[in-house]
Amino acid sequence: MRTTHLAQSRLPVLAVLLVLASVAVMTLLVLLPLFTVFHDALSKGVGKYLASIRDPDAISAVKLTLLVAAIAVPINAAFGVAAAWCVARFEFRGKNALLTLIDLPFSMSPVVSGLVWVLLFGAQGWFGEWLIDHGIKVIFATTGLVLATVLVTFPFVARELIPLMQDQGSDEEVAALTLGAGGFTTFFRITLPNIRWALLYGVLLCNARAMGEFGAVSVVSGHIRGLTTTLPLHVEVLYNDYDFVGAFAAASLLASLGLVTLVLKTALEWRHAGELSAARRH
Amino acid sequence: MLPGFGLSLGITLFCLGVIVVLPLTALAVRPWELGLDGVWRALSAPRVAAALRLSFGLSALAALLNAPLGLLLAWTLTRYRFPGRRILDALVDLPFALPTAVAGIALTAIYAPNGPLGSLLMRVGIKAAYSPLGIFIALVFIGLPFVVRSLQPVLQDLDAEVEEAAQTLGASALQRAVRVILPALAPALVSGLSLAFARAVGEYGSVVFIAGNLPMKTEIAPLIIVIKLEQYDYAGAAAVGLAMVAIAFGSLILINALQLFLAGRGRR
Numbered sequence: 118m119r120t121t122h123l124a125q126s127r128l129p130v131l132a133v134l135l136v137l138a139s140v141a142v143m144t145l146l147v148l149l150p151l152f153t154v155f156h157d158a159l160s161k162g163v164g165k166y167l168a169s170i171r172d173p174d175a176i177s178a179v180k181l182t183l184l185v186a187a188i189a190v191p192i193n194a195a196f197g198v199a200a201a202w203c204v205a206r207f208e209f210r211g212k213n214a215l216l217t218l219i220d221l222p223f224s225m226s227p228v229v230s231g232l233v234w235v236l237l238f239g240a241q242g243w244f245g246e247w248l249i250d251h252g253i254k255v256i257f258a259t260t261g262l263v264l265a266t267v268l269v270t271f272p273f274v275a276r277e278l279i280p281l282m283q284d285q286g287s288d289e290e291v292a293a294l295t296l297g298a299g300g301f302t303t304f305f306r307i308t309l310p311n312i313r314w315a316l317l318y319g320v321l322l323c324n325a326r327a328m329g330e331f332g333a334v335s336v337v338s339g340h341i342r343g344l345t346t347t348l349p350l351h352v353e354v355l356y357n358d359y360d361f362v363g364a365f366a367a368a369s370l371l372a373s374l375g376l377v378t379l380v381l382k383t384a385l386e387w388r389h390a391g392e393l394s395a396a397r398r399h
Numbered sequence: 400m401l402p403g404f405g406l407s408l409g410i411t412l413f414c415l416g417v418i419v420v421l422p423l424t425a426l427a428v429r430p431w432e433l434g435l436d437g438v439w440r441a442l443s444a445p446r447v448a449a450a451l452r453l454s455f456g457l458s459a460l461a462a463l464l465n466a467p468l469g470l471l472l473a474w475t476l477t478r479y480r481f482p483g484r485r486i487l488d489a490l491v492d493l494p495f496a497l498p499t500a501v502a503g504i505a506l507t508a509i510y511a512p513n514g515p516l517g518s519l520l521m522r523v524g525i526k527a528a529y530s531p532l533g534i535f536i537a538l539v540f541i542g543l544p545f546v547v548r549s550l551q552p553v554l555q556d557l558d559a560e561v562e563e564a565a566q567t568l569g570a571s572a573l574q575r576a577v578r579v580i581l582p583a584l585a586p587a588l589v590s591g592l593s594l595a596f597a598r599a600v601g602e603y604g605s606v607v608f609i610a611g612n613l614p615m616k617t618e619i620a621p622l623i624i625v626i627k628l629e630q631y632d633y634a635g636a637a638a639v640g641l642a643m644v645a646i647a648f649g650s651l652i653l654i655n656a657l658q659l660f661l662a663g664r665g666r667r
Contacts (some may be wrong), residue, residue: 118611121403131572132475132478132479135471135474135475135479136475136479136481138471139471139472139475139476139487140483140487142468142471142472142517142568143472143487143490143491146468146540146543147490147491147493147540147543148490148493148541149515149516150497150502150506150509151493151497151505151511152506153505153508153509153515154501154504154505157505157508188614192414195410196411197406197412198409198413199406199407199410199411199414200407200410200414201404202403203404203407203408203411204408204411206401206403206404206407207401207404208407208528209404209408215411215438215521218415218419219415219419221419221423222419224601224602224647224651225595225601225644226600226601226602226620226621226624226640226643227499227601227602227603227604227621227624228601228603228621228622228624228640229426229601229621229640229644230623230645231420232426232624232628232636232637232640233423233425233426233448233640234422234634235628235633235636236422236425236426236429236636236637237421237422237425239628239633240631241631241633242425242633243425264418267418268418268419268422271418271419287401291401292400294402300401300402300403303402304403306480323641325496329497329499329500331498331499331500331503331603332499332601332602332603332604332621333611335603335604335625336625336628348499348519349498349499349500352500352501352504353500356504356608361508364504365504365505365508368498368500368501368504368505371497371498371500371501372497372498372501374498375493375496375497375498375501376496377488378428378490378496379490379492379493379496382492382496383485383489384421396552
């Protein structure tokens with residue numbers, strides 16, 4: 118019993134040391150970069166910071182980022198709901214292959230997610246000549262940015278919904294149908310309310326990634342200032358021009374987006390834990 | 400039977416086909432325009448081979464450092480109650496939430512020779528930014544949440560009774576950690592590390608600023624793809640992309656095998 122006693126009396130000291138070490142690791146590795154973004158953005162004063170944000174190129178970058186997300190996120194949400202419905206509610210052959218394909222974009226390099234679109238629609242892509250003949254621009258245009266973003270964020274919503282809907286089972290939906298409700302009524306009155314928080318959770322993560330994506334859009338963008346530079350690409354352009362205040366000012370907007378996302382996500386995990394997929398319950 | 404199978408499967412297959420299958424087919428097919436010889440020549444070119452080695456090597460090293468860091472954080476966050484714990488826990492996801500380009504320029508500013516930590520390291524003769532060490536730091540940063548989030552649920556569910564039993568039988572704290580807790584955590588640790596590794600191999604935004612991008616020295620594999628595309632060498636870019644996918648896939652199969660082995664041992 119002596120060992121036990123010793124171990125217990127030592128524990129608080131060990132605990133304090135481990136907590137301090139954890140705080141130190143997080144501060145140095147994670148918090149310092151976040152602090153640096155805002156510190157460097159404001160290093161030449163608030164006036165310079167506001168001027169960088171009000172710059173016409175910055176404003177058009179913000180608008181383009183919002184536009185791309187406004188197209189990409191609903192596509193992924195619609196896909197996610199459809200995929201979750203057929204995977205969680207029906208048994209069919211090839212389901213596992215389907216699930217693997219849905220997850221695949223997560224394990225691809227963002228640069229490869231951009232590259233594949235160039236291979237299809239670039240000047241020497243499979244459909245390149247046809248597109249040029251018909252005067253359609255995909256690469257170095259908004260369409261390409263949207264395609265790259267959709268691919269990178271593809272699994273986000275589906276991944277939140279599938280495990281949740283499998284957990285919930287279809288009893289409530291079957292009951293509604295038995296009572297004479299139609300398919301769409303059942304979906305909108307039963308299914309959607311049951312999955313709304315998980316759907317919101319997936320949309321939140323999908324949106325954050327869509328707005329913050331860099332590698333994939335960088336490949337298809339062509340970096341045409343004011344036209345095809347999303348906010349993360351605007352950061353890159355300014356940084357490479359040694360306009361550090363401008364780069365960090367634009368970066369501070371993206372960092373704020375990340376922080377807001379983090380707060381909302383954490384709030385969802387705390388408040389609606391029971392209505393999120395099991396992996397998200399803290 | 401529930402309705403909507405045809406409709407939902409139709410939408411799913413259409414989206415998968417257009418957004419995932421068609422583009423990946425292009426990735427799988429286009430390298431071979433160079434012929435087998437050409438693909439080999441493209442991949443074994445010294446600059447390309449150096450970048451592949453650097454990306455995979457540093458990603459593995461970063462995962463190795465993420466193991467103790469992840470264990471430390473997951474342990475303190477699940478086992479101790481202290482003020483600010485929930486905030487610290489939420490902040491673990493910050494490397495996920497922060498767009499990669501933002502993390503990239505921030506890390507560069509910190510570790511550049513005139514940055515707050517970079518200047519300290521310079522004084523002892525270590526160059527952090529624009530060297531492999533800088534890439535390594537960025538990869539540790541983005542990999543950390545994967546490891547912590549894989550370990551946390553297992554640590555939470557780990558039966559306290561087993562630990563108490565070991566303690567009653569006279570096992571010291573160290574013995575309990577090594578003989579009881581670590582084997583139970585091993586499969587989750589391996590899966591967290593493999594996620595971190597896979598992410599690190601393909602990572603671009605948070606690495607490309609701090610890397611310095613010197614040919615043969617600090618060029619990462621994704622950058623080679625970007626460079627080849629800028630030269631309109633589509634087939635070459637596709638070859639490097641396909642090689643990255645293939646090597647990553649191969650290492651994940653190995654890691655899965657290791658995980659199964661560890662899970663079997665943990666259960667015994």
